[in-house]
Amino acid sequence: MPKGMRYSTLEERREYYEKEFPLKKVAEWFEGRENTVFTMIPGRHTGIVLPEYKDIINNTVVVDDYEDLEGLREYIIQYLPEGVYYDRNLYSDIEACSKCGMEPGDCWNCKYFLGQELAFDLDPENVVCPYHGNIEKKMEKHQGLSFCMYEFKTVRRKTLELHEELSREYTEFRFVYSGRGFHIHVLDREAIKTGKKEREKIAEKWAKKYPIDPWVTSGEMRLIRLPYSLHAMVSRICVPLNLEKIKSFDPRKDRKCFPSFLKV
Ligand SMILES: [Zn+2]
Numbered sequence: 001m002p003k004g005m006r007y008s009t010l011e012e013r014r015e016y017y018e019k020e021f022p023l024k025k026v027a028e029w030f031e032g033r034e035n036t037v038f039t040m041i042p043g044r045h046t047g048i049v050l051p052e053y054k055d056i057i058n059n060t061v062v063v064d065d066y067e068d069l070e071g072l073r074e075y076i077i078q079y080l081p082e083g084v085y086y087d088r089n090l091y092s093d094i095e096a097c098s099k100c101g102m103e104p105g106d107c108w109n110c111k112y113f114l115g116q117e118l119a120f121d122l123d124p125e126n127v128v129c130p131y132h133g134n135i136e137k138k139m140e141k142h143q144g145l146s147f148c149m150y151e152f153k154t155v156r157r158k159t160l161e162l163h164e165e166l167s168r169e170y171t172e173f174r175f176v177y178s179g180r181g182f183h184i185h186v187l188d189r190e191a192i193k194t195g196k197k198e199r200e201k202i203a204e205k206w207a208k209k210y211p212i213d214p215w216v217t218s219g220e221m222r223l224i225r226l227p228y229s230l231h232a233m234v235s236r237i238c239v240p241l242n243l244e245k246i247k248s249f250d251p252r253k254d255r256k257c258f259p260s261f262l263k264v
């Protein structure tokens with residue numbers, strides 16, 4: 001892993017969510033969006049979990065009954081998860097949809113489903129590296145989730161290139177440093193309304209050229225890391241960035257993505 005990136009302890013997770021997690025900025029991220037479902041993963045990759053949640057360490061905990069973002073924060077502090085995500089689906093009614101009886105992949109046929117943010121997840125592990133090989137090679141060596149700066153810089157460049165290509169078709173973008181690579185969110189109305197088949201085509205097309213995770217773009221994986229949450233595998237804050245910032249962004253140095261427990 002790049003220098004300084006490491007797992008966060010439970011105490012560090014607590015400190016971050018109690019003292020720093022910026023609810024106002026999270027609220028800004030979701031402005032104009034209602035009925036968002038959140039999820040948490042207690043300790044699947046780090047193996048670090050509160051004793052009372054040992055049995056659900058690998059599970060995805062769904063949070064859909066929070067009052068407001070302060071309520072979401074309370075859930076996070078209760079579980080101290082290694083990762084927090086949100087569901088990119090837009091729902092007219094979460095409660096009704098939770099009882100709709102559809103399989104997770106059938107959202108497009110549910111009458112409470114309004115669409116899904118189109119997203120591109122560019123990950124360093126999907127970069128073929130001259131030092132560490134391709135993803136299969138890395139998995140073999142149990143390096144599947146670690147990455148190096150060669151891979152990071154490639155992903156950073158590819159994020160900018162992919163945006164340039166996408167901007168011929170869409171106009172409303174947001175960029176996020178995910179703790180590993182970058183996410184591009186496309187919020188144009190037509191992007192959100194894109195159907196399942198069309199998304200599969202989009203995913204297939206761009207996965208050939210860019211290190212994207214096709215499951216995210218196709219909508220099969222509809223969760224995406226929550227901006228301003230702590231990525232506890234690397235001890236970095238997942239932060240929105242503007243395009244100009246991405247060009248030189250370095251997660252080893254940029255304080256914007258440092259939780260205060262690292263800033264001693
Ligand atoms: Zn439904």
Ligand SMILES: [Zn+2]
Pocket residue numbers: 129130131132133147148149150151
């Ligand atoms: Zn590498």
